[in-house]
Amino acid sequence: MLDRPIAKPQLDTWSPTLLDPPPSDIQSGLRDALHKFAAEVVRPTGRALDRMTPEEVIAPGSPFYAMHEQYRAFGISQAAMAELPPQEAALLQSMAYEELGWGDAGLAISIGVNGMPASVARVIGAPEFAERFPETKFGCWSITEPDHGSDMLDSTRQAFALDGQYGGPSCVARRSGDDIVLSGQKSAWVSNGVIAEQAVLFCAYDDGKAGFRGCVLYVPLDAKGVSRGKPLDKLGQRALPQGEMFFDNVKLPKDCLAADPDEYHDALYATLCLANSGMGSCFVGVARAAFEHALEYAHERKQGGVPIIQHQNVRARLFGMYRKVEAARALARRVAIHNATAPVPALQGAIASKITGTQTAFEVASEAVQIFGGAGVSREYPIEKLLRDARASMIEDGCNELLAIKGGSQLVRHERMN
Ligand SMILES: Cc1cc2nc3c(=O)[nH]c(=O)nc-3n(C[C@H](O)[C@H](O)[C@H](O)COP(=O)(O)OP(=O)(O)OC[C@H]3O[C@@H](n4cnc5c(N)ncnc54)[C@H](O)[C@@H]3O)c2cc1C
Numbered sequence: 001m002l003d004r005p006i007a008k009p010q011l012d013t014w015s016p017t018l019l020d021p022p023p024s025d026i027q028s029g030l031r032d033a034l035h036k037f038a039a040e041v042v043r044p045t046g047r048a049l050d051r052m053t054p055e056e057v058i059a060p061g062s063p064f065y066a067m068h069e070q071y072r073a074f075g076i077s078q079a080a081m082a083e084l085p086p087q088e089a090a091l092l093q094s095m096a097y098e099e100l101g102w103g104d105a106g107l108a109i110s111i112g113v114n115g116m117p118a119s120v121a122r123v124i125g126a127p128e129f130a131e132r133f134p135e136t137k138f139g140c141w142s143i144t145e146p147d148h149g150s151d152m153l154d155s156t157r158q159a160f161a162l163d164g165q166y167g168g169p170s171c172v173a174r175r176s177g178d179d180i181v182l183s184g185q186k187s188a189w190v191s192n193g194v195i196a197e198q199a200v201l202f203c204a205y206d207d208g209k210a211g212f213r214g215c216v217l218y219v220p221l222d223a224k225g226v227s228r229g230k231p232l233d234k235l236g237q238r239a240l241p242q243g244e245m246f247f248d249n250v251k252l253p254k255d256c257l258a259a260d261p262d263e264y265h266d267a268l269y270a271t272l273c274l275a276n277s278g279m280g281s282c283f284v285g286v287a288r289a290a291f292e293h294a295l296e297y298a299h300e301r302k303q304g305g306v307p308i309i310q311h312q313n314v315r316a317r318l319f320g321m322y323r324k325v326e327a328a329r330a331l332a333r334r335v336a337i338h339n340a341t342a343p344v345p346a347l348q349g350a351i352a353s354k355i356t357g358t359q360t361a362f363e364v365a366s367e368a369v370q371i372f373g374g375a376g377v378s379r380e381y382p383i384e385k386l387l388r389d390a391r392a393s394m395i396e397d398g399c400n401e402l403l404a405i406k407g408g409s410q411l412v413r414h415e416r417m418n
Contacts, residue, residue: 038103046104049239054231090340101285106240145170158409169204194243214264236388280353351407361390
């Protein structure tokens with residue numbers, strides 16, 4: 001005989017925390033507040049911006065700015081997170097990205113990249129830049145160039161073709177007396193690029209030595225010689241403004257240099273760990289949104305006289321989606337906590353989180369389209385947008401196939417290669 005009653009299984013309700021351990025007060029407080037904000041502000045704003053032209057998205061008076069103002073009023077700052085134990089801060093950050101991604105992927109990324117100058121400063125061991133370039137301003141991470149997409153994320157050449165050459169950079173910094181002079185351009189893909197007030201910028205450094213030499217610079221974007229291109233028109237994440245940045249002999253004081261060529265590989269490693277891990281959590285939110293919509297619709301839509309969830313194939317499809325969302329979240333949180341607490345973050349873990357989160361978002365959104373049937377491809381319903389948003393994520397922050405090669409390269413034990 002059992003000395004306690006057998007608990008009645010609750011299989012008819014689903015909540016985002018069903019498989020999580022009970023949250024602490026601070027965790028449930030942050031998650032519930034952000035969920036409300038995501039439902040009431042982020043999601044409707046993202047849907048409205050998705051229908052606008054890129055120019056309208058960034059025009060004065062656009063709801064894009066009102067959303068950011070409301071988010072700032074929450075006071076969820078990295079400085080506040082830094083006061084918490086790293087494990088708790090990482091879990092909260094992961095929960096926050098998931099809720100924001102659940103609301104709208106493009107706006108979640110826009111909020112995330114505002115914090116990139118400060119968060120990169122912390123992970124590359126240059127915290128003074130976090131004070132000088134705070135997340136309260138519009139920020140960006142500027143690395144991709146017209147001639148260098150994937151290869152900018154692969155400074156250690158783990159994924160280069162055997163006969164591959166880097167070629168010439170599109171954007172170069174060089175020392176001139178007490179200044180650093182920046183010339184060239186960054187590609188149209190820089191998130192927040194057209195509205196950012198400050199950039200953490202990764203580019204080539206010309207110190208007269210052979211081969212690619214990189215550096216990390218902090219650039220106030222009101223500096224003389226900085227200009228921007230047109231905002232980019234694109235398939236998904238349309239609420240996220242992106243566009244080219246041009247640098248015409250921009251003079252910066254030498255104390256804008258945060259990592260020199262000798263520190264560049266480590267700085268890029270730490271930044272990719274940070275960015276890919278954030279992407280993993282954010283796109284779990286997109287996957288969850290698609291799953292929830294599909295679950296709801298499957299109870300509403302009747303075919304053959306029954307709600308379609310009565311059809312066994314629909315149930316099996318929904319279960320596959322549920323399983324993927326839970327697995328992706330478990331990985332995203334595990335990686336976030338590991339990388340915040342380990343002496344050296346695991347790039348292979350961050351890449352696994354990014355690929356799993358974005359691939360899951362795409363697959364679950366695609367399954368959701370199928371459950372919605374014809375309504376799934378109609379712009380009247382939210383599903384087609386989720387599919388478009390998720391599709392872009394498999395390229396964003398590194399194409400998944402390039403990242404997989406880098407992740408695999410992390411697993412090689414070089415001492416066994418002789
Ligand atoms: C929504 C979105 C947001 C973004 N945000 C930012 C941002 O904030 N800041 C920023 O700087 N950039 C940003 N990017 C740019 C993004 O990081 C690049 O698009 C990405 O690194 C790929 O570069 P690319 O587009 O030039 O593609 P390419 O590098 O030209 O790749 C084209 C194809 O070739 C494949 N390929 C290339 N090299 C290899 C290789 N070595 N091995 C195997 N396959 C390879 C790729 O996998 C891909 O399929 C963003 C992109 C998107 C879509």
